[in-house]
Amino acid sequence: MAFFRKHIKTIVPILVLYALVVVLDLIPGVPMMLLTVLKKGAIYSLVAVSMNLLNGFTGLFSLGQAGFMLLGAYTYASLNISSGLKPIVYQYYTPLFRFSITEVLSGVAGSAGAVLGIVLSLVIAGLVAAFFAYLIALPVLKLRGDYLAIATLGFAEIIRALIQLEALAPVTNGSQLLRGFPYFRGLFAPFLISGVCIFLIVLIINSTYGRAFIAIRDDEIAAEAMGINLAYHKRLSFVISSFFAGISGAMLAMYQTSVQANTFKSAMTYEILLIVVIGGIGSVSGSCIGSFLFIAMSEWWLRFLDNSAYNIPGIPLLRPGFRMVVFSVLIMIMVLFFRRGIMGDREFSLSFFSKKTRGEGGRSDSRRETDE
Amino acid sequence: MSENMLHDTSILRLENITMQFGGVVAVDNLSMEVRPGEIVALIGPNGAGKTTAFNMITGVYEPTNGQISFEGSPVVRNHPRGKISKMYAGQNADLYKNKETLSPSVDRLTALGMARTFQNIxxxxxxxxxxxxxxxxxxxxxxxxxxxxxxxxxxxxxxxxxxxxxxxxxxxxxxxxxxxxxxxxxxxxxxxxxxxxxxxxPRLLLLDEPAAGMNPQETDSLTAFIARIRREFGVSILLIEHHMNLVMDISDRIYVLDFGRMIATGEPREIQNNRRVIDAYLGVEEN
Structure with a gap:
């Protein structure tokens, strides 16, 4: 197809990446940390891209991502806790959902049914998040700039508080955690799900609707004068972004094997925002690279800074928590000197290596982590 | 009115359009029209209300009173409502009182067939x-x-x-x-x-000071360009402009505003020799 010939230089590295993921899944003895980083990085890639769709491509500065992830995570978890474990998980409450979608479907169609069940619940998780986004879009999207950020941040915090309500406990288990649902065993599943979702977002961005989003970002007044209905398109972008945030929330639940409202604090939204900024506002591949780098830095590469055993004798600098100091400094350097992020608003492709590109922003040579 | 509509062959028609900001009547009872294929200019000294009129036509402002029709059907209509109704200082307050108010968004008007450009690009x-x-x-x-x-x-x-x-x-x-x-x-x-x-x-092109910030050569080439656009695309054009050369060269008709009121209308030659227009632009000596 013409599509593949046109985008060969993007498709090839993606295929290479997926081949590597499969290989990593098969060979034993891969460092645990690498697997963790790749798994979590894949999930964060999706939520970062979904945030980028809203913040980078539509120009709506929203900070509600953690709230929508939480909705997705709880939806996925509560629909999939295996019926045998329900009495243990819902210790103090009678669970509302007595079934588990995955179990029901695997009873009907075996392991294919289980896969279908997981996919179905991921979609439902996205739809629930999208539904809430649709509800709050009307009042919230009338606000501009910082006010929109404050309102969406507030929404996320309210959701986090509400979900722990006693009245909702038959679904959410109050402030106790939810567990006992299917989770990721290998690397391939999170990469595949994130990859498909990001591909869908790329399709949206490159469609006529994506062009309308970009027009709104570039100049709202001109976009409206060109016949683009602002309210409709902003809401559309908001709902889509929340849909994929919901899916990534469900994936995070699968990664963590348990769900608790307190993990979805606003700090999580800031992490995602940082990834978007580091990767480049308005660049999908930038968000992906950014999320792998960010997760690797915070979870792996800087770990040694927390270990006082690595101290140079006489200089007791390294101690638990020092990692975060260095990390924050690195981020400040990043934001000060690479203001447009790693990718700016460009996209990664192999032609990067064949022709000289403009010098702004650092170019990442970590091909393997690049661009789903 | 229905009879009026049947015979209305104009692309754009403003009737009794008034815009009042607080106590200030920025545009006062303006009625004008653009006929198919015409280039019409709206001119006037600074603060005359041209841009306000333009913003009402393009849907940015909702007029306080009056009606705007596009290709024979009313698209914008309002009468003094709410707070402004008590302090309304314009005319014809009762004319549209019992009619439905119409207040479309900017994109809706563009979809109907009028498109605009901006003074600051x-x-x-x-x-x-x-x-x-x-x-x-x-x-x-x-x-x-x-x-x-x-x-x-x-x-x-x-x-x-x-x-x-x-x-x-x-x-x-x-x-x-x-x-x-x-x-x-x-x-x-x-x-x-x-x-x-x-x-x-679009069937109607609205140009907001297209020659703003241009030197004489650029203005000349723009003048030719606008004339060619009308010819090749068959659009009607309404423009606001300060460059009198451009206005006099390409306009079929001109409306002149001063202090929110229309003080003259006619072909370029009539306008050039109109006493009130010259007074409005150059000022009158008071005796």
Whole structure:
């Protein structure tokens, strides 16, 4: 197809990446940390891209991502806790959902049914998040700039508080955690799900609707004068972004094997925002690279800074928590000197290596982590 | 009124349009029209209310009173309501009282067939010249969101691209079609704004000070360009302008505003010799 010939230089590295993921899944003895980083990085890639769709491509500065992830995570978890474990998980409450979608479907169609069940619940998780986004879009999207950020941040915090309500406990288990649902065993599943979702977002961005989003970002007044209905398109972008945030929330639940409202604090939204900024506002591949780098830095590469055993004798600098100091400094350097992020608003492709590109922003040579 | 509508052959008609901001009547009982194929200019000294009138036509402001019709059917209608009704200082307050108020959004008016340009150029700055024009095709979409995402609208996309290219050809921008829009020289940016407005397939083109910030040579070439646009696209044009050369060269008719009121209307030659217009522009000595 013409599509593949046109985008060969993007498709090839993606295929290479997926081949590597499969290989990593098969060979034993891969460092645990690498697997963790790749798994979590894949999930964060999706939520970062979904945030980028809203913040980078539509120009709506929203900070509600953690709230929508939480909705997705709880939806996925509560629909999939295996019926045998329900009495243990819902210790103090009678669970509302007595079934588990995955179990029901695997009873009907075996392991294919289980896969279908997981996919179905991921979609439902996205739809629930999208539904809430649709509800709050009307009042919230009338606000501009910082006010929109404050309102969406507030929404996320309210959701986090509400979900722990006693009245909702038959679904959410109050402030106790939810567990006992299917989770990721290998690397391939999170990469595949994130990859498909990001591909869908790329399709949206490159469609006529994506062009309308970009027009709104570039100049709202001109976009409206060109016949683009602002309210409709902003809401559309908001709902889509929340849909994929919901899916990534469900994936995070699968990664963590348990769900608790307190993990979805606003700090999580800031992490995602940082990834978007580091990767480049308005660049999908930038968000992906950014999320792998960010997760690797915070979870792996800087770990040694927390270990006082690595101290140079006489200089007791390294101690638990020092990692975060260095990390924050690195981020400040990043934001000060690479203001447009790693990718700016460009996209990664192999032609990067064949022709000289403009010098702004650092170019990442970590091909393997690049661009789903 | 129904009889009026039947015989209304004008593209744009303003009737008793009044705009009051607080206690200030910025536009007072303005009635004017643009007929098919005409180039009409709206002029007046600074603060006369031209831009306010323009903003009401394009849907940015809701008039306090009056009615605007596009191609014979009313699209904007209002009467003094709420707080302003007590302090209304304009005329004809009762004329539209019992009629439904119409207050469409800006994009709705564009979809009906009028497109505008901006005094301070507003291009989509991260996009190329071609993409700027292509974006303006979005409102003519006939397919839904999902068919656009899954590329089931290829035929529509293809025809948009073709139309955009030929539009750039006619407007003399095809050589720079892949350049970033804001990297163009000023005169070409103006042209691109007009091309982008034309891409929405309007019947009425509204130009807000198209020659603002231009030198005489650029203004001359713009004058020729606007005349050619009218010829080739068959659009009617309403423009606000300060450059009198441009206005007198291409306008079929001129409306002159001063302190929110229309003080004169007619062909360029009549306007040039109109005593009130000259007084408005140069000032009158009080005795």
């Amino acid at each position: 507003r291009l989509f700055k991260s996009r190329t010249v071609f993409e700027n024009v292509l974006i303006a095709k979005h409102l003519r979409r006939t397919r839904g969101f999902f068919s656009a995402v899954f590329r089931l609208n290829r035929d529509e996309e293809a025809s948009w691209r073709e139309e955009s290219l030929s539009l750039l050809e006619t407007t003399g921008l095809s050589a720079v079609k892949d350049e970033n829009a804001v990297s163009l020289p000023y005169g070409l940016q103006r042209r691109l704004e007009i091309a982008r407005a034309l891409a929405t397939r």
